[in-house]
Amino acid sequence: MSSRQQQRRTRSIRWTAAMSLLLAAGCSHSVRSPAPPRVDSAPDFPLQTSSIVVPISGSLDDLQRALETQIPQQLWSIDRQLDSCVAAKRVDLGIARVKVLPKLGCRIIGDVRRGKLVLGGRGDRLTITMPIHATIAAKKVGGIASKTATGDAIVHAVARLSVVGNWTPSAKVSIDYDWTTPPGIDFLGQRIEFASKADARLKPVIAKLEQTLPKELNKLQLRAKLASAWKQGFTAIQLNRERPPAWMRITPKQLGVGGYSIDRRTLTLTLAADALTETFVGDRPADPVATPLPPPARKIGQRGLNFFIPVLADYAQLEPVVRRALLKRAQKGITLAGVGPVDVEFGKVTVYATTGGHLAVGVVAKAKTRQNALLATKGEVWLTAIPYNVPGSQLVRVGDVAIATDTDSEITNLLIALFKDGSIRASIAQGLSHDFAPDYAKVLTAARKAIGSRREGDFVLSADVTRVENGTLAVTGKGLFMPVHAVGQATIAYRPR
Template sequence: MILGHLLRFRRTFVLGLALLSASCSSTTGNPAPPKNQSPAELPQQTSTIVVPISVGLADLEAGLNQRTPQTLWKIDEFVPSCVPAQRLKVFGKKLKVTPTLHCRIAGQVTRGRISLSGSGDVLTITMPIRAAISAKNVGGIIKQETATGAAIVRAQAKLSVDRRWSPVAKVNIAYDWTDPPGIDFLGQRIRFTSKADAKLKSVVANLERDLPKELAKLRMHDRLQGLWKQGFASILLNRERPPVWMRVTPRELGFEGYRVSGRTLEMTLAAQALTETFVGDRPADPTPTPLPPPSPRYGSKGLRFFIPVLADYAQLEPVVERALVRRAKKGISLTGIGPVDAEFGKVTIYATDGGRLAVGIQAKVQQRSGIRATTSGVIWLSAIPYNETNSQRVLVRDLKIAGQADSRVVNLLFSLFEDPSVLEGIRASLTHDFGGDYQKVLLAARKAIAGHREGDFVFAANVSTVTNGTLKVTGEGLFMPVQASGQASISYKPR
């Protein structure tokens, strides 16, 4: 305790001598810390954007019906064993009762309307067919017998694309003869399904050839090229405080397959893109690259991007000024000096080295008793702003006079800014809650990406998860990086 009194006496005595030598009035301060003007740098993100391109099954149906002839095939051929020889077993031996009968088979198979349906990754093609086939000159006995039949042909198609994004199809056929064509003669049934079955192989080949051609008529490749080119874009996420842009640079385009949903055939792609965030002026749009071949890698689904929430230093300065004015009105008494009258003026805040804030405060302080010395000037403090992950409340720590000049111990102004109550007032005024700005920026970003159009393509996204990281001190302000993630898609919607 005695040592403490001696130190305070020494401090007061030395301060008094300094004030006397300054003719009871002085101007002082410490050098301003170096200014850090580095821009905010936010990490790049890789996003996978789902790109569904849809066509109506009715369009494909119309094309297939126009392309496929009504008469699927015709038959006109001689059959040497139209009716096999009939044999009876007599005394243990088989004896021929009637000979093998030849005939001529002629006729045609026609189709009804082709219809398309399906589910998931299987496209089902349904085609009713009717057969009218005659057996002529059977064994020289029967001049002609005509048989009619009907079947439902069902083809299941698996669609894909080749390296040039051209559609390909693998078709498997199945059918039911609801009324198999045939005639009865001499107790034998002459069936014509085997003849028709052989011809159905050519139907499969035609469908495998024609279905991709109909898909190609829908200009999928051209639409993909347009989508890929227009995917290189910059999207305005927030107009002010701060202006924020998301630049999208496609890298790969993966083919995830065709899917049938109701009366729609959907080609699903997954575009892997680089998503970058820029603050301030609109960045230059990335240079489009040629449409790449389909990629087998799809990556994890979802859109991911950063959007910064900004606290401009100019926003903080008047808050500190008001806090100091209120503190001065309450009266200040400095240890070892006594009551003083303090006036606080302009506050300047900017970024300095080491992730710190520089806080310059213009002030004037006068001792109320004794010598009544007056000191004025600008004192620079520095502090480290910080926040916890996923918290929008910013606090400061390690608030102190910058430079640590030894002369402050004999200067009334330095003593003022070493007072715990004054420092606490400054610390409290530098506390900032980003909550309001946080919600405004997210709302603006959600609106911006809800229906952004580039030509005939509309970019849409739903932000489902939002997290914020720790504070960054930059030359443009205090930046809180907010990471948003969700689902995104690009759809084809011509104007």
């Protein structure tokens, strides 16, 4: 045998031996890449501070009727003898002043009555208008004559309402009035004025409004209504029924007074409740423990409802997408460096959360070389990947797709070489990419509907979401979560059935 033939035979033996070893490895071993640890953590949403407007309304008509019963029709009456109704009259004769008419006494009889009270106002000013009519008679002036005088005035009161202490209404009332016709009589060329006497009696009567008004406001049962609203505020509101089921739990912390306002015939006390809003995914969370109604807070937070709406991409949604991407890649043909063309069958795909914010991706596959149909391998290979998104974008991409664990060398394990191929990893990354925009729109619509109007007893919670923005993706045990921060306005209105 020539040396050239000997060399050819030696190379043939070595190639056959190598192929036999590779064939033996392929036939006798399946890929056993250990699965990465599974993480079952729930999404963690931060606490948000919200300030929810709480208007408590009452009718001015009811308050007006109450004041009508409290303020008597006859404001005061008089019946008294005066020694001097008309002053003495003197005549100057040049050398002396001579009294020609002595001072005259009389008996004063009369009263002042009010007309209908009218309440009105606008903004934070409550106005009270009360007409009064005086009838005063001077009987037997100087023992010889009697005269009767009448007068009219309009009392104007402006009340600034507030709440003090343990939710007790208070009123600071400024009062003014003018005599349109001052009560008085003309007698013997002199004017007898009774306005000053009426003023002295009117002042304490009018001042009584400052005491009566808060008492009548208190009959609107402000504290009882607030205590009921406060207690019912410790609750959880469902934001979304499924995919994922989500809840917003509200924990009131303090209640501040925004002031009274008047619109047409409605008197409204506006309050603002500072509360914590938490987002939960899954079963309905337990209601927070209600605390007693606290005293009015001097300062409240900036108005606005703040909460998170979780948008979910379940891993079960991603698995068939990844498999379809791999099947599509296989149809184009796969050629591995140093191995040549490879026929691949992709089977089950498993996706779940693992440590470090990574996804674990398990792919069952079979692969064989076309040069030798007997050279084949099968099994499940585990990879890891990092999903990410740009804040404000609902498009999720995946990077750093890598083999989780190598258990066999690349020479003897065809699948390991397959999944280290860049095009295969790119197909996996493509399958794991997800556009949250449709889910985002559905969940937001559901949340707006859920909190749009909700009745709790005599109170109705209504909210309007005015602005939303999504944050960065979170890898959790339940799926890929995109936190959507929602901002809006909310009110709790007293509306008894």
